[in-house]
Structure formats: structure tokens, C-alpha cells
Amino acid sequence: MSLDLHCEMILDEYRERRATHERLQEVVTRTLHRIVEDNHLYVTAIESRIKTEKSLSGKLELKGHKYATLDDITDILGCRIITFYTDEVDKIAALVEKTFEVDWENSVDKRKLLDLDRFGYMSLHYICRLPAAIYADPEHPELNQIRFELQMRTALQHVWATIDHDMGYKTEIEIPREHLRNMNRIAGMLELADEQFSRIRMAITDYRRNVQSLVADGDFDSVPLDGDTFRSYLELDPFRHLAKRIALINQAEVFDDNLMPYLQVLLQLGFHTLGDVERLLRNSSDDAYQLALHQISGTDLDIIALSVTLQNLCCVHVLRQGSGVLGLEFIFNALGGNTEANHQRAERIFKQARKINICK
Amino acid sequence: MEVTIQTQEGKTLVTLNGRIDTTNADRFQQDLAPLMQGDKPDIEMDCSGMEYTSSQGLRMFLMLQKSVMARGGSLMLRNMRPQVREVFDITGFSNIIKIV
Numbered sequence: 236m237s238l239d240l241h242c243e244m245i246l247d248e249y250r251e252r253r254a255t256h257e258r259l260q261e262v263v264t265r266t267l268h269r270i271v272e273d274n275h276l277y278v279t280a281i282e283s284r285i286k287t288e289k290s291l292s293g294k295l296e297l298k299g300h301k302y303a304t305l306d307d308i309t310d311i312l313g314c315r316i317i318t319f320y321t322d323e324v325d326k327i328a329a330l331v332e333k334t335f336e337v338d339w340e341n342s343v344d345k346r347k348l349l350d351l352d353r354f355g356y357m358s359l360h361y362i363c364r365l366p367a368a369i370y371a372d373p374e375h376p377e378l379n380q381i382r383f384e385l386q387m388r389t390a391l392q393h394v395w396a397t398i399d400h401d402m403g404y405k406t407e408i409e410i411p412r413e414h415l416r417n418m419n420r421i422a423g424m425l426e427l428a429d430e431q432f433s434r435i436r437m438a439i440t441d442y443r444r445n446v447q448s449l450v451a452d453g454d455f456d457s458v459p460l461d462g463d464t465f466r467s468y469l470e471l472d473p474f475r476h477l478a479k480r481i482a483l484i485n486q487a488e489v490f491d492d493n494l495m496p497y498l499q500v501l502l503q504l505g506f507h508t509l510g511d512v513e514r515l516l517r518n519s520s521d522d523a524y525q526l527a528l529h530q531i532s533g534t535d536l537d538i539i540a541l542s543v544t545l546q547n548l549c550c551v552h553v554l555r556q557g558s559g560v561l562g563l564e565f566i567f568n569a570l571g572g573n574t575e576a577n578h579q580r581a582e583r584i585f586k587q588a589r590k591i592n593i594c595k
Numbered sequence: 596m597e598v599t600i601q602t603q604e605g606k607t608l609v610t611l612n613g614r615i616d617t618t619n620a621d622r623f624q625q626d627l628a629p630l631m632q633g634d635k636p637d638i639e640m641d642c643s644g645m646e647y648t649s650s651q652g653l654r655m656f657l658m659l660q661k662s663v664m665a666r667g668g669s670l671m672l673r674n675m676r677p678q679v680r681e682v683f684d685i686t687g688f689s690n691i692i693k694i695v
Contacts, residue, residue, distance in 0.1 A: 492691045496690065530685040534685075536682065536685070538650045538654060540690055542690040570690065571693070572695075576675070576695075580680070
């Protein structure tokens with residue numbers, strides 16, 4: 236690769252400033268991680284790179300005359316944030332605008348550049364500077380002057396851009412028309428998929444909000460039983476009263492364990508709404524307590540898990556339905572997998588339940 | 596209570612023998628101390644020789660379970676005698692600790 240004197244001077248400047256660019260890369264990357272974490276955003280990746288000498292030489296060879304000095308090349312340091320959803324690109328962009336000094340004249344929203352009948356590489360590119368308010372080193376004031384490029388895109392936009400780059404075509408003119416058309420079709424599909432993912436996420440968020448409000452209002456019969464709704468229901472701590480009653484048998488402490496594994500059991504037992512669970516609690520708490528009383532009184536056990544409440548409620552439910560040992564075994568198998576011990580446990584509880592007239 | 600700990604192909608095999616009650620719970624806690632260290636522990640406890648556990652013993656198992664989970668590992672209790680298993684069942688502890 237042969238460069239003219241002007242380009243060689245820019246290349247020398249690049250070599251001299253290598254350490255400064257590395258320092259800038261470190262500070263900018265750290266800042267990007269901080270703003271993502273502080274704002275509870277989930278991103279797939281935060282990447283950065285310093286342009287290699289080979290890549291810069293190639294750029295200078297092609298269009299070196301455009302640049303008076305190294306400062307005119309704004310992507311010596313390039314950073315990239317890859318998000319899951321399109322709306323997160325906008326959120327990140329807003330945070331970047333607040334955090335860094337954006338050179339608007341040279342920043343590009345490629346998402347807005349495409350014609351109505353075109354698809355393709357869509358990404359938000361900001362040219363930024365590091366403000367002294369974020370980081371200042373009196374010995375290296377140039378850190379606040381050097382511009383760097385910050386790309387923000389979704390994971391699917393990234394896939395598109397990476398594959399498009401891998402094809403090796405620098406301009407659309409080079410690409411055979413048929414391949415260009417196929418690439419554009421895929422780009423359109425990815426854009427649609429991106430949009431759908433965002434819509435689905437928004438719909439799920441709305442559903443969760445709606446469910447939380449129904450649960451908070453106690454409108455349990457309107458709430459289907461699923462992972463989100465059961466979690467919201469558990470936040471109301473509905474089993475605490477029964478747990479305290481059982482704990483009083485031996486003045487025991489209650490260890491708050493995870494009740495979510497019981498969701499699967501409740502669903503398999505045919506519970507459809509939170510109202511069904513609420514009725515189980517209301518109608519079977521006394522029997523669940525009696526079962527615990529029979530099991531625990533006379534022992535010196537002074538610790539119980541919160542889940543003993545749901546465990547006994549489910550046992551009472553199957554026994555009242557007349558499902559007997561098989562029903563009990565079904566619960567234990569659903570919770571911890573099939574074992575011989577589950578059968579013995581089911582037989583033991585069935586005998587205890589018969590003594591206190593819980594069985595149908 | 597007698598505790599023996601062996602390591603075999605990345606797995607920690609623990610054998611428990613005897614009773615865990617208020618008289619030896621502190622000792623049991625000390626015996627478990629080596630299991631409270633290291634990343635992603637894979638612990639299997641053979642409980643066939645465990646004759647009884649009191650609430651204190653349950654608390655020790657709970658402490659170990661929490662420690663193992665916090666380190667991204669797994670704890671499994673095997674071959675429990677029926678009368679010991681019953682203690683885990685009626686307290687709900689078999690919902691917390693994996694027992695096979």
C-alpha cells in the first residue's frame with residue numbers, strides 16, 4: 236500500500252496518539268457500562284475497538300485527501316451498543332446525548348435515511364466527545380477533544396450489518412442485482428421481526444401491569460393462573476396466616492422458601508385462576524392445619540418452611556377429591572421427580588389423613 | 596454424628612452417620628465448614644447412616660444449601676432413612692433441598 240506524504244503524516248499522528256486513544260477507549264467503555272447499569276437496561280453487548288493501522292491506511296489510500304489531520308477522522312475509536320429491542324436504541328441514544336457531547340453535524344440516524352421502498356443497514360451513529368464533566372486529565376486535555384463514533388443498533392440490525400459487511404461489497408453498485416434484491420428481502424424481514432419483538436414485549440408489559448392491578452384489587456377470578464400472576468399473588472403473602480398457625484404448634488420459626496415450584500402442581504391439579512387458589516386457601520386451610528398438627532405436634536421441630544402450607548393444601552385438595560395415595564404421589568412426583576420415597580410418603584400421609592377424616 | 600468428606604472426579608461425596616441433635620449440632624456445623632468454600636460445588640451426601648436430625652440439623656442443611664446455591668453449585672441428599680425423610684417432609688424442607 237503506497238501513501239502520499241500527507242497521508243503518511245496522518246498515519247504518524249495516529250501512531251503517536253495510540254496511548255491516548257486507548258485511554259479514551261477505556262473511559263468511554265466504562266461510562267457506557269455505567270449508564271446502561273444505572274438505567275437498568277439490558278443490552279446484548281457493549282463493544283469498542285481502535286481502528287487498526289492497516290484499516291486506517293486503507294481508508295487514507297481511498298480518501299486521504301478528505302482529511303486535513305487525524306482529528307478529522309472520527310472513527311479511530313469506535314464503540315457500539317447492541318440492544319435487544321428497537322425502542323431501547325432510542326433510550327440508549329437519549330442517555331448518550333445527556334452523557335456525551337454529540338457532534339450533530341456529523342452524526343447520522345441511518346434509520347431515517349432509507350427510502351420508503353428500501354431496506355438495509357439501519358443503525359444510529361453518533362459522533363461524540365468526552366465532556367470534562369465525565370472525565371478530565373489536566374495532563375491530557377486532548378482526551379476531551381478527540382471525537383469518537385458510537386453506534387447503537389439492535390441485535391438483528393447487528394446481524395444484518397455483520398453479514399452485509401462479510402459479503403465484502405463496499406457499494407451497492409458492485410452487488411449483482413439478484414443478490415442485492417435477496418439481501419434487501421432479508422433486511423425487510425429482520426426489520427419486521429425487530430418491530431414484532433418490541434410489540435410483543437410491550438404487550439407482555441401491559442399484561443403484567445393489568446394483572447398486577449387485578450391482583451391488587453383482589454379480583455382473583457378474572458386472573459388466569461400463570462407464572463406472572465402467581466408471582467404477583469405471592470407478593471400479597473397469602474399463605475402467611477396459615478404458616479403462622481402451623482408454626483405456633485411448636486413455637487417454630489418460618490423459613491421463607493420459594494413457592495413458585497407449586498405453580499406447576501396447581502396447574503396440573505386443574506387450577507385455572509388465582510380465584511381457584513384463593514378458594515383452596517379459604518376452604519382447605521383448616522384441614523391443612525390439622526394435617527400439620529397431626530404431623531408436627533409431639534416432635535421438637537421448631538422450624539418449618541413456608542411451602543409446607545401449599546404442600547398441605549395440595550395434599551388436602553387431592554384427598555378431598557378422592558384421589559388418595561395416587562393423587563398425593565402425583566404432587567410429590569411433580570415437585571421433585573419420580574422416586575420410590577414419594578410412594579412411601581404418599582402412603583404415610585394418606586394414613587395420617589384418614590385418622591383425621593380428611594379423605595373423601 | 597460422623598462426617599466423612601471425599602472428592603471424586605470433581606464431585607464432593609459426604610457420608611453422614613449417626614444423629615444430629617442439640618448436643619452435637621455445633622460439631623456438625625464445624626464438620627460442614629470445608630463444604631462452605633469453593634466455586635460451583637457439586638455435593639452429594641449419603642444419608643443412609645443418618646439416624647435422626649433435629650431442627651438444629653435442619654438449620655445446618657439449610658445453611659449449606661444457601662451457601663451452595665450462592666456459589667452456583669448443587670447439593671443432593673441420597674439414601675435417607677424413612678424416619679429422617681419424614682422430618683424433611685413434614686417441615687417442608689424436602690421442598691428446599693433435593694432429596695433422592
